Amino acid sequence: NKIVIAIDGFSSTGKSTIAKKIAKQLNYIYVDTGAMYRAVTYFALENNFIGDGFFYSEKLIEQLDKISINFKFNDIKGFAEVYLNGKNIESDIRTLRVSQFVSPVATLSEVRRKLVEQQQLMGKDKGMVMDGRDIGTVVFPDAELKIFMTASAETRAKRRYKELLERGHNLSYEDVLENVTTRDRIDSTREDSPLVKAEDAIEIDNSDLTIEEQLDTILDLASH
Ligand code: C5P
Numbered sequence: 001n002k003i004v005i006a007i008d009g010f011s012s013t014g015k016s017t018i019a020k021k022i023a024k025q026l027n028y029i030y031v032d033t034g035a036m037y038r039a040v041t042y043f044a045l046e047n048n049f050i051g052d053g054f055f056y057s058e059k060l061i062e063q064l065d066k067i068s069i070n071f072k073f074n075d076i077k078g079f080a081e082v083y084l085n086g087k088n089i090e091s092d093i094r095t096l097r098v099s100q101f102v103s104p105v106a107t108l109s110e111v112r113r114k115l116v117e118q119q120q121l122m123g124k125d126k127g128m129v130m131d132g133r134d135i136g137t138v139v140f141p142d143a144e145l146k147i148f149m150t151a152s153a154e155t156r157a158k159r160r161y162k163e164l165l166e167r168g169h170n171l172s173y174e175d176v177l178e179n180v181t182t183r184d185r186i187d188s189t190r191e192d193s194p195l196v197k198a199e200d201a202i203e204i205d206n207s208d209l210t211i212e213e214q215l216d217t218i219l220d221l222a223s224h
Helices: 015-026 033-046 057-062 096-106 109-122 135-139 153-166 173-189 211-222
Strands: 004-009 029-032 069-074 079-084 128-132 145-150 202-205
Touching (some): 004 135, 015 211, 029 079, 033 057, 033 069, 033 128, 128 135, 135 145, 145 211
Parallel strands (some): 145 202
Antiparallel strands (some): 069 079
16 A cells, blocks of 8 residues: 655755655655755746845745646656756756755745645655655645654765765855755744654654665655
8 A cells, every 4th residue: 555755854864865766666756845946946036036135025926827847757867857837947956046045935835835735736646755844744744654854964065065066066065054054944944834843753863874774764664
């Protein structure tokens, strides 16, 4: 019997790496909800609704129904890529610029309502691994398995820095650390659906765990 596995936690805790592998192993669908908030942010940046020192949130809210987000499986990469109004934006949303504006965008209730609704529809047939910040608390409060991933801020920033360098981005470790801690603060203190561990979530601190060890732990939990 197929279940919903909710994986929440702070920025750059390696949620998506693990979630993708679990989905593959169990033959489940994987949904990266952060990619959806990033897609809305990319749209806001492209339309100059947000930028350095300004955020015309009413304009973004007004245009929300012009935003259509989809996922399409890429057979070569082995995971689903995100599309905004038909355009593949998978690599455009991974920049530090999008990372810097995504948390303010994600505070808007109108944005959250739209994305949560879409996420709930995607999970209606079960057999799904979904990662984000509010999956176990808001999107699927009845998920059969909830994981809350943590790791020290330095561990997380180091991982994210390495990943961004490998993708060819030119930036400093300090900027990455600053982004990770700022996003955590905004995500944890916002009014609508703040990032908190669901009461029934199992916390995994993966600072000193290998990917294999995390996979084994979660797959074991999923089989009970
Ligand atoms: O997971 P990722 O780091 O790509 O998420 C980017 C941002 O999107 C988070 O920092 C958070 O502000 C927002 N987010 C959210 N709720 C989710 C997923 C992401 O608010 N379920």
